[in-house]
Amino acid sequence: MIFLDNAATSYPKPESVYTFMDSFYRRAGVNPGRSGYDLCMEAGELLDGTRKLLARFFNGTDPNRLCFTSNSTDALNLAIFGLLKEGDHAISTTIEHNSVLRPLYHLQKYGGIGVDLVPFDGEGFVDPAEIRRRFKPNTRVVVINHGSNVIGTVQPIREIGRLCREGEMALVVDASQTAGKIAIDVQADFIDVLAFTGHKSLLGPTGIGGLYVAEPVVIRQTRAGGTGVRSAEKLHLEEYPYRLEYGTPNILGAAGLNAGVNWVMEKGFGEIQAHETRLLTMLWEGLKSIDGVRMYCQNSLANHVSVLSFNVEGMEAGDTGTMLDVDHGIACRTGLHCAPLVHE
Numbered sequence: 009m010i011f012l013d014n015a016a017t018s019y020p021k022p023e024s025v026y027t028f029m030d031s032f033y034r035r036a037g038v039n040p041g042r043s044g045y046d047l048c049m050e051a052g053e054l055l056d057g058t059r060k061l062l063a064r065f066f067n068g069t070d071p072n073r074l075c076f077t078s079n080s081t082d083a084l085n086l087a088i089f090g091l092l093k094e095g096d097h098a099i100s101t102t103i104e105h106n107s108v109l110r111p112l113y114h115l116q117k118y119g120g121i122g123v124d125l126v127p128f129d130g131e132g133f134v135d136p137a138e139i140r141r142r143f144k145p146n147t148r149v150v151v152i153n154h155g156s157n158v159i160g161t162v163q164p165i166r167e168i169g170r171l172c173r174e175g176e177m178a179l180v181v182d183a184s185q186t187a188g189k190i191a192i193d194v195q196a197d198f199i200d201v202l203a204f205t206g207h208k209s210l211l212g213p214t215g216i217g218g219l220y221v222a223e224p225v226v227i228r229q230t231r232a233g234g235t236g237v238r239s240a241e242k243l244h245l246e247e248y249p250y251r252l253e254y255g256t257p258n259i260l261g262a263a264g265l266n267a268g269v270n271w272v273m274e275k276g277f278g279e280i281q282a283h284e285t286r287l288l289t290m291l292w293e294g295l296k297s298i299d300g301v302r303m304y305c306q307n308s309l310a311n312h313v314s315v316l317s318f319n320v321e322g323m324e325a326g327d328t329g330t331m332l333d334v335d336h337g338i339a340c341r342t343g344l345h346c347a348p349l350v351h352e
């Protein structure tokens with residue numbers, strides 16, 4: 009089988025991810041941070057070690073500001089609902105995934121939030137000047153997709169970040185498709201909140217992701233519960249990472265994510281990108297040479313992650329996918345993705 013559905017989730021994972029998850033969970037799969045016995049300490053160290061690893065990976069200044077979530081969707085919900093309040097204005101784009109669009113639409117409908125969506129151009133890129141043009145006195149947040157899960161284009165987040173910094177509004181970056189593929193530097197890129205998922209290019213399992221919240225951004229708490237720390241306090245703890253973490257953490261997921269990130273760091277972005285570019289170019293050149301195949305926003309492969317969309321004239325996308333699967337053992341994604349405005 010040739011697996012080409014890595015934008016949905018990477019598969020298979022490096023062997024070290026499976027073996028470390030298995031060995032760690034058998035040895036120390038207990039509830040971390042709740043007690044002082046040895047295994048509990050070991051589980052806590054794994055969690056905090058993974059926090060440090062990821063904070064370093066994204067060049068964050070404080071590992072405690074790296075909060076674990078279930079995935080990007082969870083992270084983006086925490087950020088969007090926790091940053092915006094009634095009367096605020098938010099800017100985003102038409103290239104977004106539903107994990108950005110739906111929280112924004114929800115707040116637009118029920119939360120008194122104004123939302124502007126900036127369209128991308130014919131090649132799939134958002135012009136930072138178009139974002140700047142929509143700044144209003146009450147704009148609090150700009151939420152931007154870093155790499156598209158439909159057409160693979162990578163947005164100029166550093167330029168957008170610089171504009172947001174000048175305008176004193178928070179930049180939230182959805183790095184679901186880029187974390188683990190492209191170097192992300194929250195300081196140099198002016199990122200205030202970075203949302204990532206563990207199961208794509210960070211090569212961890214499903215069920216874990218996170219949020220890096222740069223100083224001095226304050227995300228309002230929209231949930232509360234147990235943290236294992238200062239349990240007598242009536243209100244949920246205000247300090248990071250507890251501020252945005254609730255209940256028993258996903259220690260098995262953290263183990264897998266730890267092994268996945270270590271694998272990425274050992275390989276290095278250079279080698280990973282060279283490999284993916286070689287495969288993407290092969291596919292791109294092959295598809296270009298077939299009559300009746302139409303690719304989208306793929307005139308050039310510059311500033312693209314390895315996601316490529318195409319249609320075959322006269323065929324439903326689902327039928328093309330079935331043919332690739334049944335006749336050729338190629339697994340890919342077909343039809344409408346969770347970023348409906350890109351398809352429009």
Ligand SMILES: Cc1ncc(COP(=O)(O)O)c(C=O)c1O
Nearest residue numbers: 079080081105107157182184205
């Ligand atoms: C661009 C983008 N944002 C957000 C998500 C949501 O990720 P998750 O399902 O892990 O929450 C995805 C997943 O496909 C994505 O591609």
